[in-house]
Amino acid sequence: MSVEPLRRRRAPRGAGDQLRDEILDAATELLLETGDAKAVSIRSVAQRVGVTPPSIYLHFADKGAMLDAVCVRYFEKLDEEMQALASQAGSPVDVLRAQGMAYVRFALRTPELYRIATMEPGHPGSDVDMMLNSSAFGHLRAAVEALIAEDIYPPGDPTTLALELWTAAHGVAALLISRPYLPWGDVEQFADRVMRSVCCGQVLSAAIGETDPPQETVTWLKEVVDERHR
Structure with missing residues (x-):
């Protein structure tokens, strides 16, 4: 059963830094919860933030860059x-x-x-x-x-x-x-x-x-x- 990401209200123009911080917050939370970098993925972070995976790639080239x-x-x-x-x-x-x-x-x-x-x-x-x-x-x-x-x-x-x-x-x-x-x-x-x-x-x-x-x-x-x- 797939879990749809929570819908996130579109950030106002110029709020890209806020989304970047939310991505880092979500990745940090997942790392602390799982204790394993392999358990953290672009998709899981996107679901927690409430955005689509392509939104993550606007800020980070890949998972390694995000971590x-x-x-x-x-x-x-x-x-x-x-x-x-x-x-x-x-x-x-x-x-x-x-x-x-x-x-x-x-x-x-x-x-x-x-x-x-x-x-x-x-x-x-x-x-x-x-x-x-x-x-x-x-x-x-x-x-x-x-x-x-x-x-x-x-x-x-x-x-x-x-x-x-x-x-x-x-x-x-x-x-x-x-x-x-x-x-x-x-x-x-x-x-x-x-x-x-x-x-x-x-x-x-x-x-x-x-x-x-x-x-x-x-x-x-x-x-x-x-x-x-x-």
Whole structure:
């Protein structure tokens, strides 16, 4: 039995952006409901909006372009949250750690969208990657640059250091989403321990030579910890 799309009142002239937003809203709702990008089609989105499939193609070349637009809008919201954190008072390392936690929390609030946006095969130069570069990754890189400028982090390529931090945040988020049954304990505390270790670990790396034997480094660090405890 076929289901006819709901009749939608024709939008006034110049209201194309409104229809585009309605399409993205409908696609987002279907993604959250199904948790599977394969279950979302141009036809199902058109039915939910109340238009015909050709109306969708006026705004998006194909399903892939539509889902990319959903992901771009998704990361725009993350951008707003990380901007708010960057403007708060506090040391650069506190800001960086808070941004990493904001990233993880954001992913856990909408795991289906995060999975589709970051765990599906990507392609260089995509709108999604460009949005990530200017939002989440851009904020991490700016925080790293501030830490290098204040001689807290060792001199180096801020892009590489930011990629290391992003890898840690994404790894935590991806595993918590895909393997929720593992014995994580308190998820918030687990994620914070990882971000704290990664952020502070960059400070210690300046004192560790590339050729230093690992055991010597461990012994030195233990002496520092013991001295602080005393």
